Amino acid sequence: MSMKTGKEGEENRDLFLLNRRRFLSLSGILGLGFISGQTDISMASAEKEGKMTYQSKDYNRLLGMEGFSETLLKNHFTLYQGYVTNTNKLMDALSQLLREGKTGTPEYAELKRRLGWEFNGMRLHEYYFENVGGKGGIDKGGKLIQKLAGSFGSYEAWEKDFRATGSMRGIGWAVLYQDILSGKFINFWINEHEVGHPAGGMPILIMDVFEHAFMIDYGLKRTDYIDAFFRNINWAQVEKRLLLHKG
Numbered sequence: 001m002s003m004k005t006g007k008e009g010e011e012n013r014d015l016f017l018l019n020r021r022r023f024l025s026l027s028g029i030l031g032l033g034f035i036s037g038q039t040d041i042s043m044a045s046a047e048k049e050g051k052m053t054y055q056s057k058d059y060n061r062l063l064g065m066e067g068f069s070e071t072l073l074k075n076h077f078t079l080y081q082g083y084v085t086n087t088n089k090l091m092d093a094l095s096q097l098l099r100e101g102k103t104g105t106p107e108y109a110e111l112k113r114r115l116g117w118e119f120n121g122m123r124l125h126e127y128y129f130e131n132v133g134g135k136g137g138i139d140k141g142g143k144l145i146q147k148l149a150g151s152f153g154s155y156e157a158w159e160k161d162f163r164a165t166g167s168m169r170g171i172g173w174a175v176l177y178q179d180i181l182s183g184k185f186i187n188f189w190i191n192e193h194e195v196g197h198p199a200g201g202m203p204i205l206i207m208d209v210f211e212h213a214f215m216i217d218y219g220l221k222r223t224d225y226i227d228a229f230f231r232n233i234n235w236a237q238v239e240k241r242l243l244l245h246k247g
């Protein structure tokens, strides 16, 4: 890709600075947790080489979690690692096509579409694994329970809705999102990995309801898996994801 010069170059630089300022501003608003504190999510990059490379995280600490067999968890970790690998492959392939001026090709379009599947498959699993492995229920005196009650009427109403969302027929994810603009909370059904995400939504609690997440241990009894999930939510981690500047 050629370097931009003149007015176009200045506009690009202004856009970069604007985006950087907005990013830093957003980071500050979100209490830095937005970047790394709220989760141990990978944002590893190899920017020195001019490309971004994601690295899979190690979640072996979850082995032994009550209600989740080692076989299930290890299979799940392997699936997750596949999403990281394929995200990197897609990013590399798209960069290559961009460098070669082949952005108008069907290959570019299909790889670009595929990125939503692989990237979200990677990221959603990271949020999921980060928000389990805890013990004990939600902090009854914490911010989250207050906020859930504010949006749903009560914690119990939120939980009922979240469980119902996760019990829907189909494969995907149940996600409690906080709307970045209003601060309100909504439970979303995310189809597969990439369909149904709210624009400007901050994932607060994520539950995998693909069959691989439970069938090894629970067969078709998804409700039993959801019970086990709730027993293992890492509420302290979930609470850290809140956008405290809102609501």
Ligand SMILES: [Fe+2]
Residues within 6 Å of the ligand: 076, 079, 125, 208, 210, 212, 213
């Ligand atoms: Fe999964």
